[in-house]
Amino acid sequence: MIQTKLVDSELAEWTIQQRRHFHMHPELSGQEYRTAAYVKEKLTEFGIPLDSRFSAPNVIALFKGTEGKKTIALRADMDALPLQEEGDNKPYISTVPGVMHGCGHDGHTATLLGAAKWMSENPKLVKNNIVLIFQSSEEASPSGAQQLVKEGVLEGVDVIYGIHYISGMPLGEIGFATGYAMASCDDFEITIEGKGGHGGYPHETVDPIYIATHLIQAFQSIVSRNLNPLHAGVISIGGMQAGHSFNVIPEKVSIQGTIRAMTFEAAELMHQKTAQLTESLCASFGAKGHYRLIEGTVPLYNHPEACEAAKEIIEKSFGEGVFAEKEPVMGAEDFSYYVKEKTGAFINVGMRSEKSQYPHHHPKFDIDEAAIPAGIELMIQLALNA
Incomplete structure (x- = not known):
């Protein structure tokens, strides 16, 4: 467990209790109205003004510093996942059937609230203006971060930071990748229209299943033969639906998948090539290919200057x-939309331990709350010194 300088046991315990409250009352993306109301109630208690210009259920507040020469934005995400939580020994298990905080967003929201509480109790120590972003819909498309950026949440902001509790990183470590740190992630849907018929007379059909096998193979050539080998990318097929009979060739096949890329250039190339191949390859077999791209997140770029400042803060704060x-990593995170527009960095707070041994998005996932004091301290130190 990391030793903290500014976060005492009372604030740590208060924050842990907030995290457990959020964990027991999870809400899906775009539905975080009770969570937002609770966050607003606490911020109002702290005397921190709310900014009502932004779409609900997002919650935005501004803590005015003593000098206000710089404006630092700190972001937490609030949404949960459509998972049935497992683990009956938890006293704070989800009370909502089929919904759980399986990615740590309950911890992020509580941590930013804890940092806000500290700032409200130590206002003279906070020189910078601090924008507190409690964001909806990180787990969904369209992205909640993208929406807030369009609404102007970063206007006047000099630098933005976010944290993520990570089960894949040991408890006691804090870190990040500099530069491109996380991949983009976009979904696609494809419909192949062929000509159905009897399985014994394939020559009278245009078999969309057979065509689909060629298309799936061809997509892998985009990564191996079109993409710059230094630009990481991956195309994954997650679903395919066709007929229901042993001996009937269906009219249509539906395919679903994802495109992930580590650079903006790689993402654009894979978008173009998957669309082109769908149309041309299907046409070559006498079928029609319909392609729909569903925009997700862009690559997450941690700005070197923000990373350098964060590293210095981490080393001075924690040793x-x-x-x-x-x-x-090829995982995705919509914090990428903030750092596409402004200097900033996304920081991982390690928590892998016996309590936090399951991966994110697993029904037994849990936060090791021993990591939370360091998360609060990090948020405060970024507010004071970024």
């Missing part, structure tokens, strides 16, 4: 041996 430089 040597806590910071860990991480490798980029």
Whole structure:
């Protein structure tokens, strides 16, 4: 467990109790109205003004610093996942059937609230203006971050930071990858229209299942033969639906998948090539291919200057041996929309332990609450020193 300088046991325990409240009352993306109301209630108690210009259920507040020469934005996401939680020994297990905080957003929301509470109790120590972003719909498309950026949440902001409690990183470590750190993630849907018929007379049909097998193989050539090998990318097929009979060739096939890329250039190339191949390959077999791209998130770029400042803050706040430089990952996170527009960085707070041994989006996922004091301290130190 990391030792903290500003976060005492009372604030840590208060924040943990907030996290358990959020965990017991999860809400899906775009439906976080009770969560938002609770956050607003606490911010109002702290005397921190709310900004009503932004769409619900997002909650935006501004803490005015003593000098206000710089404006730092801190972001937490609030939404849960459509999962049935497992683990009956938890005293704070989800009370909502089929919905749970399986990615740690309950911890992020509570941590930012804890940092806000500290700032309200120590206002003279906060020189910067602090924009507090409690964001809806990180787990959904369209992205909640993208919507807030369109609404102007970053106007006047100099730098933005976000944190994520990570079960894949040891408890006691804090770190990030500099530069491109996380991939984009976009979904696609494809419908192949052929000509159905009897399985014994395939020559009288245009078999969309057979065509689909060629298309799936062809998509992998985009990564192996069109994409710059130095630009990571992956195309995954997650679903395919066709007929229901042993001996009937169906009229249509539906395919669903994702495109992930580590750079903006790679994402654009894969978008174009998947669409082109769908149309041309299907046409070559005498079928029609219909392609629909569903925009998700862009690549997440951690700005080197923001990373350098964050690393210095981590080392000064927690001592040597806590910071860990991480490798980029092909996971996605809509914090990417903030750092596409403004200087900033997304920071991982490790929590892998016996309590937090399950991966994110697993029905037994849980936060090791021993990591939360360090998360609060990090948010406060970023507010004071970024």
